[in-house]
Structure formats: C-alpha cells, structure tokens
Amino acid sequence: MRNVEKRSVMVFLLTLAFFAGLIYHTVNLVMHSAQWVSAPYNAHISDSEGLEYAGKIYDRNGVVLAQTIDKERVYSDDEELRRACLHVVGDDSTNIATAVQTVYRSELTEYNFVFGLGLPESMKQGNDIKLTIDSEMQRAALEALGYNKGAIVFYNYKTGEIVCMVSTPTYDPENIPEDIETNDEYDGAYLNRVLSSAYTPGSTFKLITASAALNELDDAETRSYYCTGEDEVGGREITCFEPNGEVDLREALAQSCNVFFAQLALDIGGDKMTKYAEKAGFNSTLKIDGIETAESVYDVSGASDNDLAWSGVGQYTVLETPINMAVISAAIANGGTPVMPYFIESIGGSKKNSTTLGDRMMDKDTADKLYEMMDHTVEVNYGKYYFSSKYDVCAKTGTAEIGDGVAHAWVTGFCKDEDCPLAFAVIVEGGNSGYGVAIPAATKVLDAAPTF
C-alpha cells in the first residue's frame, strides 16, 4: 500500500498546481483590479448612478468643474464651460475614453482592492481631483474654435502643466444631444482630438525637416534658392503658395517655401528624415497622465523621390497629433529637451505629477537656431502684433492640404515671456489658412492666459 501512497504524489502535484493557479489569479487580480474595475461596461460604476459618491473635479483656480450633489453628478453652472471642459472632465458615461471621469473613475470613487466597490453607502467617499486646466482659457478656446472642428492645447513648457485642452465638436454633458450618434455635426465628439487624433501637419513639419538639415547637410545654412512658386523635385512638380523669390533656410521657413524644404528632404534622404522625425516623437505614442495618445506617423518606406520631397513639407502620409506638435515646440523653447505635459495636479490632496523631462528631441544648437528662426518667422511674416499684444510669440503655421481643395489650419509655437512660458498647438479642421484662422484662434486663447 505504500507504493500506492507514493504514487499518489501525482495527485498531490495536481493539487499544488491548483493552489499555484489560485495564487497566480490572486496576484493578477490584485495587480490589475484598479484597471479592471474601471472597464466601461462595469455596471457597478457605469450606470448613471456610477458616480454617486465620486469626488469633485477642480480647475487650477479651484473652479468646480464636476461634483456630486445628492448622488447626482452635476457639472459647472456655465454651459460654455461644461462644453469646453467635456473632453478633459468627461460625462456620466465612459464614452470619452481619455477623460478624467473615465480613466480616473476608480480614484474618484476611491476604489481599493480590500473593499472593492463593496463599502456601504454611508462609508463611501470619493477623492477630489484637481486639474491644471484653466477655465478661462478653456472658455476662450471653445469660443475661438466656434463651430469648427478642431483642437487647441496650451501647456507650460517649464513645468508641464496643460492649462488648456479643448476639442470640438463637443456637447453639454448635462444635456447630451439625442442625435449624437447619427448627426454628422457630432462626428467624433467622443474623441479628445488633442490626444487621440493625428492630422496631416503641413508646413509645421518643416521644423523637423530643418532640424534634420541643420544636422545632416553641411550647406544647410548657406544654400540659397530662387523660388518661382513651383519647381520639379524628385521627378515631379512641387508647388508653393506663392513665389517666394531668393530664400535661404531662415527665409524659406519664414516664407514657408515648399520647394526649398522638399529639396532638403530629398537631399537628407528617407532614413535620416525618419531618424529625426522619430527623435521628435513620430512613430510612437506619448503617455499623458497614463493615457496613451494616438501615434504621430512618419513613414517613407517605399516612397518615391517626389513622395519623400512632399513628406519634407508635412504632406504625403505624414500624420501628427496636436499634443506632439506642442511638445516639439516646447522642446525648441527648452533647448531641445521637452518637459512632458500633464493635466492632473492632485488626487485626493496628494500631488500626482511633477515636472519630468522627456527624451531629447534635438541638440541644443539646433533647438536654439530653430528658436531664432521661429522668432524671425513671426517677425517678418505674421507680425508680432498680429499674434498677441501681450506676449512675444515664436511660431510656425501650417496649411495642410488634405485633398479636394480642403486644408487644415495649423499653428504651433511658444511664448518667449518668462511669466507666460506656454507652448501650444492649434488645429482648425478645414480652416484652409494657418495664418488667417489658426493664429487668431491661438491669440484669443493666449490673451486669456493666466500669469505664472
């Protein structure tokens, strides 16, 4: 009988496997519970009553953006502010995947694994979340975008605080339109375009091409070219908005000469262009407060010479998120290394973020040259006062052709001022003119900026 007992060790091993599996599950559950519990279909929290005990959400100045009163989630009194902050704050549902009330729902409802969601009602008490967002800028940004679809982001390139992040189309979380799923007017209303949309960058991408040229081409700063408005680059025509005359790199950026930059891209070559684009955040995503952004794309594998040339002016298949655009400007303002943006100041009173540097996007020398060139661009092309009467802004616009005569209006840049160290990116879908549409929008928001 001893034999049988010895051989029953197999059964014992089975039991050990059973217990090992149970331990594995427990560890797995404890580690992921906060993430799992906030799944959008968790009926414990995604019911309309899911935020019954959630904490308040404040802006940077203590303005209440959302709170729970008698188990009802109520948002700001001001409808404009509710609409402006929708994509940051979120609504009762978890439709807006990147909103605080979606991503930080378990923190708002103060989830911990020991009690799960099982605490009795009288013992439930949520955490308050304080954002770095400024209500006044939000309001101004929504007004600036008006009925256009688009996105605006402003952040402090010294500290990383996002002070303004608005995406349109938007809606009122207190009165969600019934036709939201069917009406084209609300197309993509659940997306925060700042984080989750990637657009053709157009001329704003010339900053990257310039950065690559300054590093890779010996004659980058010495070569000059006489622009007649069009020329053949890489076997086919490249056109400019208008003839720019005699230009060097500095003037070509200021005048936004396509032919000049197209030729640069061709001379640099696809591999090196890709290298500098990837250093500047292309072909990867960013993490903003744990939220993964969409990917900015620069892919010229298999591109013809002419395609490569067009990619140098931000056309072809190049795509860029507004947030990454702002980060590039921040890097230029900061000597090549950006401070990473965030928008959650504190959760439950404890500080959530501190200033963190991202990966270096370009060397200091290049950054300083681009800094000066962007300054010059505003100086000679847009006019300092056209931009803002209060601050000294360096910027680059873009008018990104997306076909059928439609173009997105872009502007990205930063303020030189010590008391307003903001980097920004603005896109107005179908705005058709960076100069005519995006700059006024950026200016409007900038004028509402707080002092730091």
Place this chain on the structure above:
Amino acid sequence: MNEVLDIVSFVLRLSTPVMALIIITVCFFSLRHGRREKRALIALDDPDRNVRYPVLYWENSIGRSRGSDIRISDPTVSRDHAVLLRRDDGWFIADTGSKAGVLVNGEKTEGRHPVYVGDNISLGTTVLTLRRADDPTDANDRRRTTPPKVHKTVPIGVILFLLTIYMSIISAEAMINMGSLDILPHAVIFVCALWILPLISRFIFQRKNFELEALALFLCGSGIILNAVHDQRQAFIQLISTILGYCVFCFMLWFIEIPDKVMKWRITIYILTIGLLGSTLVLGSALNGAKNWIVLGPVMVQPSEFAKLAYIFVGAATLDQLQTKKNLFGFIIVTGLCVMLLFLMSDFGTALIFFVTFLLIAFMRSGDFKTVIFAVTAAVLGLMLILSIKPYIADRFQAWGHVWEYADSTGYQQVNSFVYSASGGLFGVGLSKGYLQNLFASENDLVFGLVSEEMGLIMALLFAIIIGGFMIYARAVSTRSRSTFYSISACAAAGLLVFQAMLNIFGVTDILPLTGVTLPFLSYGGSSMLSCWGLLAFIKAADERTYSNRKLKAGKITSYAPQTDETDDHDFDEDDYEDDEEYVEI
C-alpha cells in the same frame, strides 16, 4: 434606517470569511486528530534471519521489489510475491502469480488463503511466522508505559452549530440586501436538513465522523444561498439535489463497503459507464453547444456526470488484484471509449477530466511514467488529428490567454468575471448586489466570479481551498485505508474534483481555456451535485473509521487497526516499528 441596515449587512459580510475560516479549520483539524496512531498489531517473524516485519496496513505486498511493504531479500522470492490482507473475517495471504508459490504450514495455496497466528508462511526458501505484535517471545520488545493516545474529534454538534451560524449570517445578509424574505424557506429547509442528515448518518449508519460531509454541506449551503438570491426556483432544485446527493453518498458508502464484493460488479460497471455515455450520444439533446443531456419527462439529467462515478470503479482495485493482473488493457479501452464518446458530444471539459483521472489512476496502479508519457503523447496526437479534421473546434478556445482582445465575443465571460471580481474586492459587494448574475451560465460556469463579486475573493479562495483540502486528505488516508481499492478510488475521486475545480476556476480566470464544467458542490446543476456527493463517498470510504463503528457494534473487531482474533489488552509502543516514510498531514 436604510443606512443602519447597510452597515449591518457590511458587518455580516466581514464576518462571513471569519466564520468560514473557523469551520474549515475545525473540520480539518478534527479530521487529522481523529486518525488512529500508526502501529502494527501483527508481525511476520523470520527466525532464520532473526528479522521481524511489522504488518502495518490492511493490505501488504510481500516481495523482493523495493516498493514492497514487506521486503524480503531472498532471490527465491518473486518481486511481487504475495499480498497479506485483512478482511472482516480475519487475515488472508494471496499468491499474486509468484514463481515459487505460497505455502501455509507446508500446504500449497491458491488464491486467498486464511492465515492464523502461529501459521508458517513459506515464500520460496523464506519461512515467515505470523505473530501478534505483542508476542512475548520477542525479546526486543518494550512494554508500553503510556496508554495509546486517542485524540478527541470535535463533536458533530459543534460543527453543526458553527454551520448553522454561518448559514444564518449569509442568509441574513442576503435578506437585508434583497429587502425581502424570499430566501428564508431555502435557508430554513437547508438548516433543518443540516441537522437531520447527520442524525441519519449517525444512528442508522453508525458513522461517527461528519467533517467531510460538513465541508461539502458548507459548500452546498453557500451555493444554495448564492443561487437563491437570484433565482429561487433554481435554488430549490439545488436544495433537493443536495439532499438527494446525500442519499447517493450514503448509498455509495453502503455499496463499496466490502471491496471484494464491488470487484465482482466490475464488468457490469464497465458496461454501465460506456452505456451511460453511449446512450447520451444516441438519445441526448444539445444544450449550450454540448450534446450531453437526456430529457426524462420533467427532469433533465447529464449522464456523463454519473459516468464519472462509474469510471472510478473501473480504475480502482484491491492490492492482490493489482499485483496479479498488471496490465491496464481493459482500463485503457474503457477510457478511450469514454473520451471518444465525450468528444463526439462536444463535451471537451468532461473528456479532459476523464483523461486526467485516467492518468492519475494509471500511475497509481502501475507507478510507470512510461504509461503516463505514452498516454499523454497519444492524447496530443489524437487532439491534433481531431483539430486537423475539425479546425473549428479550436475557435471555441481562441480567446484563451488574451481575453481582452475578444471581450465582445469568446472572451466575454472571462472579462466580465475579471471586472466584477475586481469590483468585489476581498469581501464582496454583497449577496444579490452583483451584476455577474445577469450573464449567461453565471450560476455554473462563472460561479467562481460570482462568489468573488458578491462574497469576495477570500470566500472564493476558501471554497477552492476546501476542494484542494479533500485531495490532501485523500492522500493522507491512503495508507490507512482498508484496501488499495479505497486508496486509489479516493485519490482518483479527489483528483477528479480538484481537476474539475481547476477547469472551472482557471477557465473563468483565463489561466486555462473556458470549457464550461461545473465547480463541485457550488455550481447549479443536479446531476453534477449528485456525482460530487458520490465522489465524496469514495474519499470518505478510504478513511478506515468510516466503517469501524458498524463493526464495533457487530462485535467483530474492537479497534480501527488491523489485528488478530482477540481483543488487545496492551499494545506496543509504536516507536518500535516506526516507519521512516513521511506523511502529508493536514
């Protein structure tokens, strides 16, 4: 008022795991303490070599091989020469196909032959004399100075009382949460059954111990309340199944009381096993993808559940039979047929359970790794063949390992189970307050998630630990059982329960593919409940105490231990014959 009730419910919820832990601890410690101390009561003397072999078990293999219980280093003795075994009517020696044969007092024997104290048993050139272990002719013995220790078991009343408190706690919590008394009848009937069933066990079947049944009833009671808060009708079926299950348990204990009698039923049981599965394939109706139901008037049964019970019979055998007939041919054929039939029914989970049970039994019978490796290889090849013929079967398991990517389709149940387990935390959101109940098959396939959500992770783990504990217990009693028939069947039954629990729990937690088998004693399902109780009977029967009281009454023997014809007035200190082997104790 509502707030106060809320707090009360919360406090009850916090105390549930505490109570559960007390019950489990009490039961397992009582099981452990109630065991007899290991000591020999007879011995075999080899005067030529001046060796005394203590006889420690109810069935003892005698031979030259290393694993023999009584190992004789004599080249004329066969490797597995004979078996010395104890039955109600005394000791027997059985020749198990030895070359030299077995002689008792010089007479050649065949099959089982009774032996008495003083008899000389010849195996080859070795002659052994059967002695009482306290034979004063042995000069080396020392008289026991202390009386034999008998640990007290925990009285049934205490265990039942604890169970009653536990049931009151969870029922009260459920009723507060529901705001109605809908589940009161279930709770009351269950508690009544709880007190009546052991009385039956005690006074009709003269069974003293109740720990195993108590643990099973603990699981059943929890399952019934868990079910009752969502579906009172289903819970009644569950309640009735539990009581019927207990009847099955008693019947099984009665049926397998004398292993030699059971062995005579073997062929019938072979046919029954195949017949049960075969008839399902012909007459069965499909439900949820697997064609494993038979509709009998208003009742739907799952014959594959009963086939599990029969299958254990097929595999287990007494030691002399194991040694005589070593090949596993018949067993392999029955297994192959069963697994094939289950595959044809698309009941892959049960097929896997049969296969793993086969591996366990085959290894316990033969101790041969080659058999196991061969069987696994054959199974893998068979599986690949089936998948190449019917590749769509694999689609059912495509979500395994990355359920989040299939959250809307085949990973739906697992993902929801994760989400709601996380919502439950350690103590749960409260009975009836969960949402996982709304999912399809939540009360059987997803019951682990349902428990995690409503009762909390601690309770879910405790339930699982009880099932694992059955296994450890079955192994711990395997040398103390009255026959290898019980040792093998108990380990196989416990292994089957554990493996089934693994498939269920790990299926829903995405460690294994989701196969849709039930969680023993907890899941909703009448057939499953009856078969689990039947399997528990195998475990119970392996404990020699199970049948001891009856014999006590009949006046045949006076102790649990193997012994000779008289009552023993004094025993020897067990240290004299202390075995060097280690026990897994619980």
